[in-house]
Amino acid sequence: MQDNKLKFFLKQSWLIIAASFVFGALLAVTQGAWQPRIDANQIAKFNKLASSMIEDANDFQIPQQMAEFTVDMGKGKKLKTEVKLATNAATGETFGWAFIAVGSGFADKIKLVVTTDIKCEKILGYGVLFSNETPGFGDKIKRDDFKQQFVGAPVGQLTLTKIPKKEENKDKDRDKIVAITGATVSSKAVVEIFNNVIPQVKAELESKGLLK
Amino acid sequence: MADDNKIKPASVFMAGIWKENPVLILLLGMCPTLAVTAAVKPALTMGISATFVLLCSNIVVSLLRDLLKPHVRILMFTLTIATFVTIADLFLKAFMPDMSDELGPYIPLIIVNCIIICRAEACASKNGLKISIVDALGMGIGFTLTLCFLAAIREVLSTGNLFGKAVMPESFVPWAAMGMPVGAFVTLGLMLAGVTIILKKKS
Numbered sequence: 001m002q003d004n005k006l007k008f009f010l011k012q013s014w015l016i017i018a019a020s021f022v023f024g025a026l027l028a029v030t031q032g033a034w035q036p037r038i039d040a041n042q043i044a045k046f047n048k049l050a051s052s053m054i055e056d057a058n059d060f061q062i063p064q065q066m067a068e069f070t071v072d073m074g075k076g077k078k079l080k081t082e083v084k085l086a087t088n089a090a091t092g093e094t095f096g097w098a099f100i101a102v103g104s105g106f107a108d109k110i111k112l113v114v115t116t117d118i119k120c121e122k123i124l125g126y127g128v129l130f131s132n133e134t135p136g137f138g139d140k141i142k143r144d145d146f147k148q149q150f151v152g153a154p155v156g157q158l159t160l161t162k163i164p165k166k167e168e169n170k171d172k173d174r175d176k177i178v179a180i181t182g183a184t185v186s187s188k189a190v191v192e193i194f195n196n197v198i199p200q201v202k203a204e205l206e207s208k209g210l211l212k
Numbered sequence: 213m214a215d216d217n218k219i220k221p222a223s224v225f226m227a228g229i230w231k232e233n234p235v236l237i238l239l240l241g242m243c244p245t246l247a248v249t250a251a252v253k254p255a256l257t258m259g260i261s262a263t264f265v266l267l268c269s270n271i272v273v274s275l276l277r278d279l280l281k282p283h284v285r286i287l288m289f290t291l292t293i294a295t296f297v298t299i300a301d302l303f304l305k306a307f308m309p310d311m312s313d314e315l316g317p318y319i320p321l322i323i324v325n326c327i328i329i330c331r332a333e334a335c336a337s338k339n340g341l342k343i344s345i346v347d348a349l350g351m352g353i354g355f356t357l358t359l360c361f362l363a364a365i366r367e368v369l370s371t372g373n374l375f376g377k378a379v380m381p382e383s384f385v386p387w388a389a390m391g392m393p394v395g396a397f398v399t400l401g402l403m404l405a406g407v408t409i410i411l412k413k414k415s
Contacts, residue, residue, distance in 0.1 A: 015279050016287055023295040030299050034306040041309040107317070132317045135247060136393060139316070 042129070046113055049127030050086060050098035053115040057086035057095045065208040071200050073102075083201055085210075086115070094118055099201055100129065103193035106185040108132035110141070112193055116155060119211055120202045123153045123194070138186035146187070149177050155198050160184075160191045219339070221346040228350025235358040236407045240326040245359060246396040248318050252375055255363035257311050259356025261300045261319055266328050266355075267348040268296040273336035274344035280337060289332045290323070297322045327355060358403075365399050366390045 010017075047060055062084050070078040083099040098115045111130035116123055126147060133139045140146060150158075153174050162184070165173045179187035205211050234240045244262070248254045272292045273280070280288055301319045304312035312319065322328065331351055336344040367373060370391030372380035389395050 012281070013284065015276070015281075016284055016291070019276075019288060019291055023291060027295060027298055030302055034302050037306040038302070038309075041305065045309065135316065 045129060046082075046084075046098070046100070049113040049129065050084070050115055052127065053113075053125040054086045054095045054098065056088055056093070057098075059087045059089040060084040060098055061087070063208075063210060065210060066204065069201075069204055071102075071197050073196070081197070081201070083205070096124055097201070097205070099197075101126075101193045101197035103189055103196060105131055105133050105189040106138045106183075107134060110186075110189055110193060112190070114194070114198065116198070116202075120198075120205055121155055123150050123155060123198070125151045126190075126194075133183070133186045137180075137183045140180045140183055141186050141190050146180055146190075150194070153177075155202055157199075158191050158194050160188050219343055221342060224343055224346045225350035228347065228352070228354040229357070230354070232351075233354045233358060233407075234327045234330075234351050235355060236404060238327075238330070239404075240330060241355060243321065244318050244325065245362065245400060246393065248315060249359055249363040249366055249396055249399075250370065250391045251367045252360055252363045254311065254314050255359040256356065257304070257308070258315060258318060259352070259359045261304070262322055262325060262327065262355055263349070263352025264300055265293060265296045265322050265325075266331060266352045267345065269293045269328055269332055270336040270344040270348040271341065273332045274339060274341050277337050277339075285333075285337065286329075289329055293328050293332070294323050327351060362396070362399055362403060366395050370395060 047058075050060055051057055062082055066083045069081055069083055071081045073079050079102060081100055081102070083097060086095045086098050087093065088095070096115055096117045097120055098113060101112045101114045103110055109130065110128070110133070113127045113129050114123065115125055128142045131139065131141065133141060156175065158175050158177055160179050161176050162179050164178055165176060177187065177191050202211075228234070230237075232238060235242075235245050241262070244258050248258045269289070269292045273289060276288065297320060300322070301312070304315070304319060331347060335347040339347070364374060367375075368379060369387045370389075372378055372384045372386050387395070390399070
């Protein structure tokens, strides 16, 4: 009886099983061949985004102490995160920290390049490394008017607001981020990434004695 | 379309370009048609990527058509299409990273593009390799040309440029709305109206 069931199953599904193996192998070979190039593109994009925020820096290296750093993403999940020291290769001068911060967006993961000053007290800005947010709405997190709100904000807990900031309170309300109209979920996701990842990076840098 | 010998490849090819144009006549693939046609470069990339997937999936489906049982047919189509879409996506990420970023989720979304599953079902699963290849090329090129034509109108009117180069006089005031979703709907609507008028006059 069991043999008959197995035979019936294989007879009905052998093509799908065989095709899955063939297509899986094809994808494995393709990814194996192109992944180094994709990784190199990612590094180049990281460096380009980070150096657009820290203009004098042109070299980004992970300090040895931060090689195995992981961020707690909640619910027991941990994610290995690259924290790089921004320096000028010619002068050896250090300017700040640049790292990848990841969190959940509306449609998919959002991957940001975040930069802070060398003491990790002030945010210098962020750039979007990867996002699949809704075009025309959530993808406005890539726009300068939203990104500019983070420049100069203190490292710590940022709050999301829907009420535009008054001109006279702009300095006082540096930790408040005004949400994008029609894209509150994506705006909240970016703020949550900052609130989750940056304090953990700062704590790790402090514990390793890397903050000057 | 059951017998390859009775079908002229040239008429199958031309059907994809005009008589059964996937966008203008069959009204398939509306999502990329409206979403990636703000400029010609992304529209051309999308068209070529969709043509590659269409060609590969038609070849595989045509070769396996005698083995496709009704209950695994759609599953096999999806598996085949998803594989080639992933390859196209990896190619863009590796060799055209800026374009891959610009197109965002629309390349992976080719998996659910109706044109590809429609041709697998209507043509490749019922015809030999030659007709399936010609059908894929006709439909793919028809799709690409329509996307590029729509994108060219929108790019010129919204920026005054074509392929990023200025083509309009300096006095031209760009119509910003043409670069927005409303521009896509209006231009496509006018194109469909034009095609309907031409077809009515012909008939």
